[in-house]
Amino acid sequence: MSTNNSTITKFKHVSYLWDEAKAASMAGDEVALLIYRSNLLGADLRLTNYGGGNTSCKAMATDPLTGESTEVMWVKGSGGDLGTLKRSGLAALYVDRMHRLKNIYKGLDQEDEMVELLNHCIYDLQSKAPSIDTTLHGFLPFAHIDHLHPDAAIAIAASKDGKKITQELFNGTIGWVEWQKPGFDLGLKLRQCLDENPGIRGIMLGSHGLFTWGDTAYESYLNTLEVIERCAEYLQENIGKKRPVFGGQRMESLPKADRLARAAALAPVLRGYCSSKTKMIGHFTDDDRVLEFINSNDLDRLAPLGTSCPDHFLRTKISPLVLDFSVTEDISVIKEKLGPMFDAYRQMYTDYYNACKHPNSPAIRDTNPVVILYPGIGMFTFAKDKQTARVAAEFYINAINVMKGAEAISSYISLPRQEAFNIEYWLLEEAKLQRMPKPKPLTGRIALVTGSAGGIGKAIAQKFAQEGAVVVINDNDAQRLETAKASFSQQFGADGFAADVLDVTKIDTIRKTFNTAALAFGGVDIVVNCAGLSISKPMEEHTEADWDLLYDVLVKGQFLVTQAGIEVMRKQNMGGDVLNIVSKNALVSGPNNAGYGSAKAAQLHLGRLNAAELGKDHIRVNTVNPDAVISDSKIWEGAWAEGRAKAYGVTVAELPAFYAKRTLLNEIILPEDIANACFAFVGGLLNKATGNVLNIDGGVAMAFVR
Structure with missing residues (x-):
């Protein structure tokens, strides 16, 4: 050899x-x-x-x-x-x-x-x-x-x-x-x-x-x-020798930045429609091969034919849904028009099932499309998880390649509908589906956790990912975020998370990160306001800059992130969860804490106000109040720890034990404890709870809400 x-x-x-x-x-x-x-x-x-x-x-x-x-x-x-x-x-x-x-x-x-x-x-x-x-x-x-x-x-x-x-x-x-x-x-x-x-x-x-x-x-x-x-x-x-590829181009794509912005704005709307039976995770691509196909004269002829190879077909369904909208039409108008289009697709799929089914065929499955083509913009795919959605996109690109080649040398032929049905509803395939492991509690959910490159935020994002969610991690510290990305990649793989730099005081970075969530996964279901900082000083040493920074990050930041989150959730029309990580300091008065404690109180009440307003959208807003979570926390680096130690007359090294001893349970609180509390709110057992405050502080009597 x-x-x-x-x-x-x-x-x-x-x-x-x-x-x-x-x-x-x-x-x-x-x-x-x-x-x-x-x-x-x-x-x-x-x-x-x-x-x-x-x-x-x-x-x-x-x-x-x-x-x-x-x-x-x-x-x-x-x-x-x-x-x-x-x-x-x-x-x-x-x-x-x-x-x-x-x-x-x-x-x-x-x-x-x-x-x-x-x-x-x-x-x-x-x-x-x-x-x-x-x-x-x-x-x-x-x-x-x-x-x-x-x-x-x-x-x-x-x-x-x-x-x-x-x-x-x-x-x-x-x-x-x-x-x-x-x-x-x-x-x-x-x-x-x-x-x-x-x-x-x-x-x-x-x-x-x-x-x-x-x-x-x-x-x-x-x-x-x-x-x-x-x-x-x-x-x-x-290719291109006898006739132009796909009959030539009938339209031009929007410029790259405009395409992505358009796709990010529409993805949550599409996800909402595709999730009428089961919550789906999305994927978007504007690959050149996709754009060549969806912008072509042959799109309307070839797309309804579906794919030929069984492997392609099983993952992309009988045919895609093609959106017949201009690239500049208002999203709110598109949202109204989408209803009838999805109804028509579901009816087409139902008719296909009824025409081809056998006496022993499995029951009809989800009638929503997997592949959605938007000429001038790109391709959306939706499935039970990110990997399946991404792979569906890859398979449809395979199908595009096949159609392109077949049309160049002859003419493309797809599987007859009955043959396609016999593959899709094959009893052996159904048995394989039935053997699939039971979905985890957060399967199909998308969580965006602010400040998730370390400490409490990272623990929450990890917990949600372990329970089946896809997560959008973010931080205002780019270097810290890179370290977190490496960790999440190793634990959950590239399909388990997305990452972006986010500063909660800057609305442009908030919008960018929510766009990242929309393009990566199709939207967002859970927003966790966890980003924070702490300043501990006596009144006479507290500066106006200190005050503004605390309120900008904790209060205004929570407001802006929640505002952006509910905009996406309303597009999806599937409800959602907002979790605010506040503090026992929102309820307990302590020394050298005027700015931080009052900002935390504002966060707490802002959550209540949001809960009262968003119930009609089935968006639940709940609060977790930690205390003294020192492990892996930037808050406890430097001046804050020194300030709290000074306020209580102990050394920085003695702080964990000091905080534990003053609790009813004599426990040190860890980031994982807060993550577990967050999961309790969103894991399915508390779906009818909103406006609540859950203390995870080892038992601080002064922080009891009632």
Whole structure:
């Protein structure tokens, strides 16, 4: 196995990533080489989409029951992603037992039963459950097989003249199998295609994807790249040659900044409509490929057709919703027009379900769109969580690429509606959905916590993320925010949070951060006013600047952030929560505390006033009163701690114990304690509570509200 520069440089449309030295270290371990090859293929989205495709290898292994050598196939199991595949994600099956299943197969009506029977072929009892594609690999005789969904290949597979083009493009060395739902019978069709065309290097599946193979992991990898490269090269040679791409552009996009502002303003409105059944998380993209499609003359013809590849379709629904609005129309006017448009989409989806359903079909699912296209602006996608929404967008871009290529070389054809339904409401898919873990309490919720780069704010944001929410962390300290971003990325991944610099005294940064929330997730459901500072001085030393700073940050900041939050919540029309992190000092008089204590009292009453006003919007406003939360708090750095220690006649080091001793429970209060209190308000058990004050101070009798 050797590689020279000409091998590497001949690829222009895919990435050649094979490392000979790394592969050599796995020599003799075919499963390790399978994992290595799979990860390389999954690392290039031009080769296959996230979670899509599967790979396999066959090798001899010892049968634990007989001690004899037997052929075993390792194949990517149900679920998972090639780019991150590990051994634990593989299913391992006896090859001879799989072949014996042919003896009991009676026809298409038995397809689902055959998947269950694969469990009788399991070699490794700890392996992943076999996927529906298992026999597609098992019935082909090759040692290493790749089944991928590359846009370039599907563009040919989903074109009207796909079979003819495949024959001519590869001089008969790539076979063709017409569209058929994946399963046992399709595995038999693949083997039949091979038997009728001995010596072929792969098979194109109509409207679906590509099978390629080799005697070694490297040969399979190289063969896969070469076939996809040739497909991509052919498309490039033809795109725009016969006619303008997508029939040419019918409109121009707004400038970038204006597009994002427009999208941020509209996203919460769309999210509200898409969440009529279940709270959804959004994603927005104005990728150039999206804009080329949605601004084109062919949009109205192609968009209703839907996608072809089952992987694309399952994540993007039968077709997108296209918004027929100008890019300058007032958002309030659009909001009124959206109602009938969503009603029409839901009716279309209901009619599709009723026309295609079988006697044993699962109940109709959410009738709202997943993909929403806004010409001149971009694409919105909505799903149960951020990752699913983002991946739906990626899949629709795959579909755009497929339509673009297919239209360049022939004409695009999508799955027939009945075939699409049979995939979407497949009983095996339904069973997979039913096995999904129960959603966490805050799944589908978006929380914006001010001052969340450290201390109480960070603990609240972490707690909410742990309970299923996506969070928007922010701080006025950019360096501290960077540290928090690294921590959240490690804990929750890139899809779990967004981050922005926010100064609660500056309205432009507040608006920018709420726009970040809208573009990243679709809006906001929970606003936590946690940003703060403290100044402890005797009256005679307190300056006007001290006073103004305290009231600007604590009172005005709370007001401005709440005001921006409720604007978004009202657009969504789903209610929401505002939590104000105040202090026991709002209720207790103490020395050297005129500015801070009175500002906290103003915060407390502002929360009550907001609760009284916002009930009609089903926006609940509640307050948590901490005391002496010293851990990881900027408030307790420097002068404030020194001031409080001086006021009470103790040292700074003695403050935690001093505060604990004066409580009824003799407890030190930690940031996590405040986070738990916040979760209590928004976790689902107190949905009919508003205007409340919850003290988390270890028990300070003077702070009792009643």
